[in-house]
Amino acid sequence: MKRNDLRNIDLNLLVVFEALIQERNVTRAAQRLSLGQPAVSGALARLRTLFNDPLFKRIGHKMEPTTRALQVAQTLGPALDSICSVVSLTACNEKSR
Structure with a gap:
């Protein structure tokens, strides 16, 4: 994927x-994000399409991540941390002008 292709993805x-x-857990994730459960379920459906993987399998009341989900999570955490850092630096630089 090229960076320009990111325009077609909802990074949220x-x-x-x-x-x-x-x-x-979808309900707890929704609460954590201050979203409704249907919104998170819809987002999960779009994530499954985006990654072409079920990402989670329901086992009892828990959702167990697939191998692909674990791979994504390992890379995604540091990437989101980097984005937060860049945005924070930009906000700090804007305030000092």
């Missing part, structure tokens, strides 16, 4: 993915 989905991987 990645924040939802991170909440899902940490909570392993």
Whole structure:
């Protein structure tokens, strides 16, 4: 994928993915993000399409991540941290002008 192709992706989905991987529960992820459960379920459906993988399998009341979900999570955490750092630096630089 080229960086320009990112225009076609809702990057907010990645924040939802991170909440899902940490909570392993749609309802708790929704609460954590201050979203409704249907919104997170819809985001999960779009994530499944984006990654062409089920990402989570329901086992009892928990959602167990697939191998692909674990791979994504390992890379995504540092990437989101980097984005937060860049945005924070930009906000700090704007205030000092």
